[in-house]
Amino acid sequence: MDVGDDPAGSLRDLLRGLAVFDTELPGFDVDAAPADPVELFVQWLTSAVRAGVREPHAMALATADAGGRPSSRVLICKDLDADGTWYFATSAGSRKGRELAATPYAALSFYWPEQGRQIRVRGAAVPADAERGAADFLARSPGARADALTGRQSQVLDEPSDLEAALRAAHARIEADPAVVAPDWTVYGVRADDVEFWQADRDRRHIRLRYTRADGAWTRHRLWP
Template identity: 45%
Template structure:
């Protein structure tokens, strides 16, 4: 039987016809390019193109990562939302730095974003929570995030009850939802090509100015 190692090595990494990345015409600032790549992923039919891995670190130096959904990309950085009673917010309150990683396998592209994390006003959080699908709102209101769950049947019962309340218009905002912006100070774009290797273009911010540089892959 073929070993897992050999089976993994035999897997293809990317498609043959990948989109070009003309670094010579890349914009002076990185966030418009991030929006361009997000649009390209949406247009290409990439499944969940707005999924991103958020990495945080505790005071003790232990790292954590999880995948969530990006809500927006603006002039400051990348916006996401989450409950406030879980591990990620506890870590961000103590160490307000984070890294985000986008990965679009179908396009052979990856983007890394690093920076300080800013919590947005409560009005922004309320509006975001109310705009979420009922299914997502119900799941985001139950229990205490990351705490032990007594049983799946209990969760399902509470989920269905909460969903019914939301769909019936009986549920107000939870008060445990928050919106954050990763204020980008480093953004790196990585792309694979069919016959010219890999490309890494890094942007670094100093004040209001950005510098660009190519990196060895």
């Protein structure tokens, strides 16, 4: 891109010129939505898969450190149970693992641009038991297991050769013991107390439905765009 003498202005023009919701968007009948957000999530996810949405199980995870400073990253949703708990896995020693230890609350966001849909989840984040973490770890590919076994996620990498050496050592451990599990590999569950379903509209009359949990029951409210 040639930004010329005014890079900020050129970038603004580029961003404002990009199309938004330039596709056929599905409908969202709020009145027909189920009483439980888990059921609606499964419906939307199944629709996304059938529509060919790429990586619909990818989600942004937002956490905060002890000082309240947020950070976010994209990872994979591993499961969802009937109680409304969304699951993901990571090293407890990673930045997100450390932040969850300091502030055990998280937000998740799914975005499917092909359908103009977002799903936002907030709730307490709790580590699952070690058996669940081990099962998740052993279900990963050899390359993914080797990466986790290095035990250095989010640390500063001074020399690329250090990474290669660590990965070779990790692969050797896996070959010697196929059942080896990274000791801090953890499955976390975010038990939702707030779930919002957002359907885009070309005229910006976006349809928003929020589920809120209180005393074990869900209530629903439609929100202004």
